[in-house]
Amino acid sequence: MSANRAIVSELSLPSVLQRIVSAARDLVGVRYAALGVIGADGRLEEFIHVGMTDEMVSTIGELPKGRGLLRALIQDPQPIRLPRIGDDERSSGFPPGHPPMDTFLGVPIRSRSEVYGNLYLTERLDGEFTAEDEDLLMALAASAGVAIENARLYEESRRRQSWLRASAEVSGLLLSPEGDLDPLQLIVDSVLTLAEADVVTLVVPLAPDLLQVAVAAGVGADELRGLQYSTQDTLVALAMDTGRGVRVGAVDERQGFNVHLSQVVDVGAVMAVPLSGESGPQGSIVAGRRAGRRNFTTADLDMAESFANHAAIATELVEARSRQQRLAVLEDRDRIARDLHDHVIQRLFAVGLSVQSIATVMGDDALAGRLERAVEDIDDTIRQVRTSIFQLRRNNAGDRGLRSIVLGVTRQVVPLLGFEPAVWFVGPTDTVVPADVVGDVEAVVREALTNVAKHAEASEAIVQLYATGQSLEVAVSDDGVGLGDSERRSGLANLRRRAEDLNGTLSISVRRPRGTRLTWTIPLPS
Secondary structure, three states: HHHHHHHOOOOOHHHHHHHHHHHHHHOOEEEEEEEEOOOOOOOOOEEEEEEEOHHHHHHOOOOOOOOOOHHHHHHHHOEEOOOOOHHHOOOOOOOOOOOOOOOOEEEEEEEOOOOEEEEEEEEEEEOOOOOOHHHHHHHHHHHHHHHHHHHHHHHHHHHHHHHHHHHHHHHHHHHHHOOOOOOOHHHHHHHHHOOOEEEEEEEEEEOOOOEEEEEEEEEHHHHHHHOOEEEOOEHHHHHHHHHHEEEEHHHHOOOEOOOHHHOOOOOOEEEEEEEOOOEEEEEEEEEEEOOOOOOHHHHHHHHHHHHHHEEEEEEEHHHHHHHHHHHHHHHHHHHHHHHHHHHHHHHHHHHHHHHHHHHHHOHHHHHHHHHHHHHHHHHHHHHHHHHHHHHHHHHHHHHOOOHHHHHHHHHHHHHHHOOOOOOEEEOHHHOOOOOOHHHHHHHHHHHHHHHHHHHOOOOOOOEEEOOOOEEEEEEEEEEEOOOOOOOOHHHHHHHHHHHHHHOOOEEEEEEOOOOEEEEEEEEEOO
């Protein structure tokens, strides 16, 4: 009775196991006692012992994994009582340095209707083991099963609290306005700890029949990240199709299933839980433990599913907030573009007209010339503002017209030039220029700006597109040193050929006071 009270009063599973071994040793009166916990692969994953000194354990080296008599008790969980271990044909002997052992008594411990492990006693202090010893040990094993069950329930309750606490923390971190975290990486990092897994991945659908590992944590994470594989016969596909978690044990329990973790890690137990959102499955969390470790339990799967549901909701809320912020930016850009068009340009235009009217009545030609140049500067400013308005609205609409393409080319050439070219559009370039000509215009602008970057030693460049109902003129000007003495003109020859193919012309002229102007002109269909 005292032995039973000693083991059922403890709730910590490691402490319960240690107390069971000590109680068995004292109850029967033996020199050595041990408890072996059976792992998912049928071998011993834990071996708790009493009676041996630290020196003995160090001399023996690796603890038993479940061979010989220990294996026999695992395969056939019935009591084994022997007067002499060495006389039994199932015995596999002892490693060097192992203390001598003759008598042996082993009984199984059952918890949750399954064999959890086995109790082993050797070297009875007073003769051989008796039937009474066997009955006593069986009774203790029954109490041990109850104690282990209580400890496991307590452990599950504690872990469930940890999962719930982690769900709240992850949701809080993801939804924090100041948060700058990768939500998917945060999810897998949390599952790795909470599920006591060795490796965790988050898999997302890349195509109807293709999956990809988006993020990973734990053993082999770097090799698994970015891995792509077919959806056929996978736990992930099953979890996403059914909307429910799936768990399997050792390799022989998952025949017919493709587990991508196995490509990098020698995994045994695996579970996959869907990450489902309002629009359907967004992916699946896959957790694995190394071969030989214990299986994931039903409680593990339930807790992981609950966590995944909370994480999916938090992730969707983060995405919704991000879309709202992007919409606010787009609306602000549209307002700025509208104000620039309705107020700034109109005022500049009015100022320009006023200055021009003053210049026409001035008697001083020098002063009138200065005013005319001021009007030209105002016109240039208006063109630049219009380009800026288009850029703002293009970002809102995701446009891929001629203007968008030309602006994209100029941005790409900025690293070569060392400065950003000015770009002016005059006329309805996006509406009057045919689609089959856009590629030619893109090539002209790219080649001209590249030549400026390579040869001109310029500090500024201007790209101008003039579109009328009859023609399109593309002009690229710079303030550089000119074409130089190089006889290589293959790029310009290509541009000339493009113009001639469209019944147009290409001309190169000197720009005053310094620089070069390339003009590419083609007629437009009426």
